[in-house]
Amino acid sequence: MxxxxxxxxxxxxxxxxxxxxxxxxxxxxxxxxxxxxxxxxxxxxxxxxxxxxxxxxxxxxxxxxxxxxxxxxxxxxxxxxxxxxxxxxxxxxxxxxxxxxxxxxxxxxxxxxxxxDRPTLAVPIPSSNGFCVMADAGANIDVKPSNLLQFGIMAVEYAKILGKENPKIGLLNVGTEDNKGTEREKEAFAMLKNVFKDQFIGNIEGNDINTGKVDVVIADGFAGNVAMKTMEGVAKLITGLIKNETKKNIVSILGALLMKPVFNKLKEKVDPRKYGGTFFIxxxxxxxxxxxxxxxxxxxxxxxxxxxxxxxxxxxxxxxxxxxxxxxxxxxx
Amino acid sequence: MxxxxxxxxxxxxxxxxxxxxxxxxxxxxxxxxxxxxxxxxxxxxxxxxxxxxxxxxxxxxxxxxxxxxxxxxxxxxxxxxxxxxxxxxxxxxxxxxxxxxxxxxxxxxxxxxxxxDRPTLAVPIPSSNGFCVMADAGANIDVKPSNLLQFGIMAVEYAKILGKENPKIGLLNVGTEDNKGTEREKEAFAMLKNVFKDQFIGNIEGNDINTGKVDVVIADGFAGNVAMKTMEGVAKLITGLIKNETKKNIVSILGALLMKPVFNKLKEKVDPRKYGGTFFIxxxxxxxxxxxxxxxxxxxxxxxxxxxxxxxxxxxxxxxxxxxxxxxxxxxx
Structure with missing residues (x-):
């Protein structure tokens, strides 16, 4: 039980x-x-x-x-x-x-x-192939390279439980080249490559999080938290703009009515609350x-x-x- | 000339x-x-x-x-x-x-x-009241509190040129409380408060960037770059989902046709390229x-x-x- x-x-x-x-x-x-x-x-x-x-x-x-x-x-x-x-x-x-x-x-x-050394807050994030798991999403804002490696090990197990068989891993960075980032990212890159081999696809940028390029996003809790909350803000901005522009015109209002199932589906897919709660792993x-x-x-x-x-x-x-x-x-x- | x-x-x-x-x-x-x-x-x-x-x-x-x-x-x-x-x-x-x-x-x-000490990459970002200026957007990924203060001073002048009379300033952080973040953010918070007084509204989170709450977002280049690129990724995810769901159903396709002016307006408003280039200030x-x-x-x-x-x-x-x-x-x- x-x-x-x-x-x-x-x-x-x-x-x-x-x-x-x-x-x-x-x-x-x-x-x-x-x-x-x-x-x-x-x-x-x-x-x-x-x-x-x-x-x-x-x-x-x-x-x-x-x-x-x-x-x-x-x-x-x-x-x-x-x-x-x-x-x-x-x-x-x-x-x-x-x-x-x-x-x-x-x-x-x-x-x-x-x-x-540090438990992590791991969060499933909507992506074009379903979701990816981001760790850390804000529990650890000041981390070492070894913490990033551990976040990766934990997030991979979580992604597997959620149905990803052989999760692809990316390190959140400011560019995709191998030598990008601060000393912290450079060291973490080497450690991740060493442990995960080809499963680690290397550095990714903010615009790669939601594309399905990776199943696991490894981030320090500061950038991870900023990314996760930024998604929420942009989603609100876009839906707000659509609503405001639609209201201005009777034809658009009709169009929006016809598109209601599409918008409902969208809401369901990008709603971060659909997983209800997040694990401290x-x-x-x-x-x-x-x-x-x-x-x-x-x-x-x-x-x-x-x-x-x-x-x-x-x-x-x-x-x-x-x-x-x-x-x-x-x-x- | x-x-x-x-x-x-x-x-x-x-x-x-x-x-x-x-x-x-x-x-x-x-x-x-x-x-x-x-x-x-x-x-x-x-x-x-x-x-x-x-x-x-x-x-x-x-x-x-x-x-x-x-x-x-x-x-x-x-x-x-x-x-x-x-x-x-x-x-x-x-x-x-x-x-x-x-x-x-x-x-x-x-x-x-x-x-x-460090020139900054300052970027106008779409927000619900037009735009806000984010500095640094990726030029300086390893910064000190004094750099963050200088980014703020520069971004304020840029925001003024773009038409914001008395720009409100926020520090990108992992929470809105005054004591949030690493030692760097805590020190920068005190410096910004000292220089900008009430013009500095305090810490903001990722989901505040696009809401019009602030006209200037101060960030270290790592988190700033992640935030900016994440916006791009989410916008693509959302438009992609709308397109895919719409295609499934003739009624939705008709709806989308009627809403075309709305989507065009949206595209125009959130297109980061509308400013063409970004200043190194x-x-x-x-x-x-x-x-x-x-x-x-x-x-x-x-x-x-x-x-x-x-x-x-x-x-x-x-x-x-x-x-x-x-x-x-x-x-x-």
Missing amino acids: RKIAIDIMGGDNAPAEILAGALSFAKDNPEVKLYLVGLEENFKDIDIPSNCEKVITNDFLPMDIKPTEAVRRRNSTMYLSCKLVKDGIADGVVSAGNTGALLACATFVVGRIKGI GVKGVVVKAHGNSDRIAIYNALKVASKGIEEELPEKIRGAIENVWNSRNSRN | RKIAIDIMGGDNAPAEILAGALSFAKDNPEVKLYLVGLEENFKDIDIPSNCEKVITNDFLPMDIKPTEAVRRRNSTMYLSCKLVKDGIADGVVSAGNTGALLACATFVVGRIKGI GVKGVVVKAHGNSDRIAIYNALKVASKGIEEELPEKIRGAIENVWNSRNSRN
Whole structure:
């Protein structure tokens, strides 16, 4: 039986939407057990289904909490949710709370997989052949070349779980030539080539992310985060321009009506929320970060993501992949 | 009379398209003098208009030239074009050659404005209220906080020339809170606040670039380049998806026909090439980088950009702005 802890007090819409999403997911997935980690008052007059269990505490983290403080508040709903994974009671955790706080709790409470220095936020991004996985998407903004290599190893396993058989890997850079970037990118390039051989297709630029040229995009968290959010902004700019221009003319309005199925399909394909939540990969358990403003549907989807990660044994696969890289290095030395 | 040197051998489509664009611009702008810097053979059987002058040399830089080599090849068409500005013969230069090489020639041949450590590539980016200026867009990938401040001072003057009266400034970061980013961003934040006061609205994220929230986006060249190119990629993904989905259904095809004026307007608004070329700002002359794959129309537009920069005295305005900042600092000490 898969077991997931959910932080009822994490997120802008906590507790009501978080609880509603959790209860709805529990109803549809009787084979999954949920630990609802919240305050006593969250559960007043609420019927708890048989596959859910309340875990009551008296503290929760505000959305602007500092990571360093988050790991000290051991009675918070987020900390306790992670502790359930650490103690082997739950297999995974979902929280819509502060990103840095969840990363800190994932790293220091759940614990890192041996060989991983920095867990990563890996995000599926829409692309012309479906999606690619970008890591890091903003959890680590100041990284070393070895971190970039590890992001690659982790993102490849994630991409495989999502259905890419032999993922092609690119390093996000300011040009496609081999010697582009800062010293960091140059060193990471050599390491990636050494480990992934031809699976690593080399440096890619921002305009290659969505073309299907690669299945995995390796980036430092600063550039990765900027790229991911820029996509969101451009998509909004374009749809906004289309709407404004369409309104000016009755013929265009008619055209837009006829094209409605096309626009709906587009919306579905580029909606970054369709995956519901994103994994913090590299820790000894499944940790899913749901968007801060998640509603009940987003929480439902994030729980689905966590459940899938547990089913597919994502942490075990990462552990195996990292071990393989280390073993093949040592056998060469 | 405005005088512009053009590097006939720079760019993927050199020399034919470069020369064609230059001659066409010269014909339409008799009040501008062009120095056509090329090889003897470029001008065979070509009628040179009276407002053009040939400058013949025997070397040119390949597109994959290293910047360090570019500044040593003093007979190249690019080097000589910059030298004409340095010597006061031309007011500006246009090249579609290698970006790093042109930056090196701009910096070391044309020469930096006093107080500017690193010239910047400043690019107008489509946004919902017209455009914003992003600096740096890829010329400087490893920068210090003081460079970011200087990019801001330069980009503000450029935005003013493009019509923004009192440009609002944002620092590209991974969150909007004041303390976000690496030490570099934190230090730059304090410097920008100190110089620009309320004109500096603080940190912005990738999804704020195109919303009209700011008129100037300050970025390190790595993240700035990634953001700019990501925009291009997403725009292509979205238009590609619309086209593919439309084709599947006769009703959608009809709808698309009715919406054609809307799509044309969209294309016009988000086309990054509409500004033709981008300035390297911070040097003692107008230096315009045209896209490597520029055709004659792009070169025509790049010459228009250069002409505008000369007319508006962009280098003098940058010099004045930098002096103001230094003077107000000294008067406080």
